[in-house]
Amino acid sequence: MELEKINGHAVDEGFDGVEALAEQEEFLPHKSGIKKDVRFTDFEGKTSFGMSVFNLSNAIMGSGILGLAFAMSNTGIILFLVLLVCIAILSAYSIHLLLKCAGVVGIRAYEQLGNRAFGPTGKMLAACIITIHNIGAMSSYLFIVKSELPLVIQAFLSKSENTGEWFLNGNYLIIIVSICIILPLAVMKQLGYLGYTSGFSLTCMVFFLISVIYKKFNIPCPLKKDHGNLTLDYVHFADNGTDDFCEAKMFTVNSQTAYTIPILAFAFVCHPEVLPIYTELRDATKKRMQNVANISILAMFVMYLLTAIFGYLTFYGAVESELLHTYSKVDPLDVVVLCVRLAVLVAVTLTVPVVLFPIRRALLQIFFPDKPFRWVIHIGIAISLIFVVNLLVIFVPSIRDIFGIIGATSAPSLIFILPGIFYVRIVPQEQEPWRSRPKIQAICFAALGCIFMVMSLSFIIIDWVTGETRSGGGH
Numbered sequence: 001m002e003l004e005k006i007n008g009h010a011v012d013e014g015f016d017g018v019e020a021l022a023e024q025e026e027f028l029p030h031k032s033g034i035k036k037d038v039r040f041t042d043f044e045g046k047t048s049f050g051m052s053v054f055n056l057s058n059a060i061m062g063s064g065i066l067g068l069a070f071a072m073s074n075t076g077i078i079l080f081l082v083l084l085v086c087i088a089i090l091s092a093y094s095i096h097l098l099l100k101c102a103g104v105v106g107i108r109a110y111e112q113l114g115n116r117a118f119g120p121t122g123k124m125l126a127a128c129i130i131t132i133h134n135i136g137a138m139s140s141y142l143f144i145v146k147s148e149l150p151l152v153i154q155a156f157l158s159k160s161e162n163t164g165e166w167f168l169n170g171n172y173l174i175i176i177v178s179i180c181i182i183l184p185l186a187v188m189k190q191l192g193y194l195g196y197t198s199g200f201s202l203t204c205m206v207f208f209l210i211s212v213i214y215k216k217f218n219i220p221c222p223l224k225k226d227h228g229n230l231t232l233d234y235v236h237f238a239d240n241g242t243d244d245f246c247e248a249k250m251f252t253v254n255s256q257t258a259y260t261i262p263i264l265a266f267a268f269v270c271h272p273e274v275l276p277i278y279t280e281l282r283d284a285t286k287k288r289m290q291n292v293a294n295i296s297i298l299a300m301f302v303m304y305l306l307t308a309i310f311g312y313l314t315f316y317g318a319v320e321s322e323l324l325h326t327y328s329k330v331d332p333l334d335v336v337v338l339c340v341r342l343a344v345l346v347a348v349t350l351t352v353p354v355v356l357f358p359i360r361r362a363l364l365q366i367f368f369p370d371k372p373f374r375w376v377i378h379i380g381i382a383i384s385l386i387f388v389v390n391l392l393v394i395f396v397p398s399i400r401d402i403f404g405i406i407g408a409t410s411a412p413s414l415i416f417i418l419p420g421i422f423y424v425r426i427v428p429q430e431q432e433p434w435r436s437r438p439k440i441q442a443i444c445f446a447a448l449g450c451i452f453m454v455m456s457l458s459f460i461i462i463d464w465v466t467g468e469t470r471s472g473g474g475h
Contacts, residue, residue, distance in 0.1 A: 077309065098113070116426055130359065136405070174390055215337070258459030273355075
């Protein structure tokens with residue numbers, strides 16, 4: 001294949017050449033010695049490959065990992081594995097579509113891709129979906145802080161029950177954590193600086209996984225009936241139709257299976273963070289960023305699968321929608337479980353700032369599209385977002401509701417629908433006609449996301465109306 005020169009670099013002619021040219025024109029100086037003005041979307045790439053993997057992995061991994069054992073208990077091991085593989089592959093493919101679109105038009109902001117595809121309406125739609133999803137994600141993380149941090153403090157104080165002190169009130173604790181830890185990280189100028197905290201956060205989750213595997217061989221089945229609130233566990237068994245308490249199901253369907261796809265979709269969404277991380281990646285190319293995405297998705301796939309299997313094989317049908325709550329039924333003061341709670345708290349707390357960056361970018365694209373970087377706006381948006389999320393967490397009744405609704409609406413939009421329709425609209429007809437295989441695949445991909453959304457929402461609404469899940473001990 002013939003090669004041509006672009007700014008001194010050889011590139012393939014055709015589609016890849018167009019991508020390279022677009023990226024060069026958008027992100028490199030137009031003339032030697034004349035540097036293009038830096039906008040808030042165009043931070044110079046200074047983040048290493050490894051730090052980018054940490055950041056994207058941390059964006060993928062989050063509170064969703066705590067619901068995977070619950071999902072497996074309602075699908076069986078084989079069906080769960082099939083769904084997990086499918087969601088992981090489809091997530092990687094959707095990142096491929098986003099990177100293709102970014103390469104064609106030289107844009108590395110999700111909202112600007114929407115603007116290029118559908119004008120201001122597309123820009124607003126993308127920004128709103130990103131904002132809703134990431135606010136939901138931040139809420140789920142802080143909900144874990146709200147529910148778990150009082151238990152950790154209570155255990156350190158050797159208290160058998162919450163005696164009502166202010167420092168055991170979850171609402172006060174999330175406010176303190178938000179001000180002292182999350183806000184200072186959230187006001188950093190570049191996402192790349194969070195690579196170190198992302199790496200530490202992932203280390204905490206690896207410890208969580210190791211502990212889940214360890215506890216599988218130290219918790220008897222069936223659980224002893226003299227443990228606290230075990231009555232709910234046995235009701236949950238009966239609701240799931242699992243008469244054999246300690247028998248793993250390979251394939252099963254029940255009233256709560258409807259939450260499986262939303263939980264898995266929620267667990268793999270990282271797409272709002274992909275383009276900001278791409279922007280700050282050192283020596284950024286589409287292939288290099290795709291490798292970042294593939295490594296991150298593969299690592300999280302392994303962690304998710306092992307966590308789900310060993311969590312499920314520990315409690316079987318008794319596992320709850322938040323795995324850590326299930327361990328508290330055995331021994332609330334267990335040292336290993338206490339350390340796991342602390343590790344998960346650190347992990348989700350350090351993930352909140354990473355998730356906040358795309359929301360701020362979306363709001364900047366909507367309200368300040370032509371403004372240069374200003375610290376007042378940058379910090380003001382961070383404070384406002386943290387304030388709103390804190391209010392939501394104080395009034396949210398259950399983390400399972402967050403997984404269900406966010407996973408059934410914004411997650412399919414970000415993974416399937418938007419990347420598919422953006423690709424169809426942005427890639428020129430001269431490069432790929434409507435009837436070409438890539439565009440047909442993209443159309444089918446978007447349609448699949450619509451089907452997932454409608455089915456998941458329908459099942460969840462039916463489940464709420466009938467009240468089956470409410471009586472099943474899922475909370």
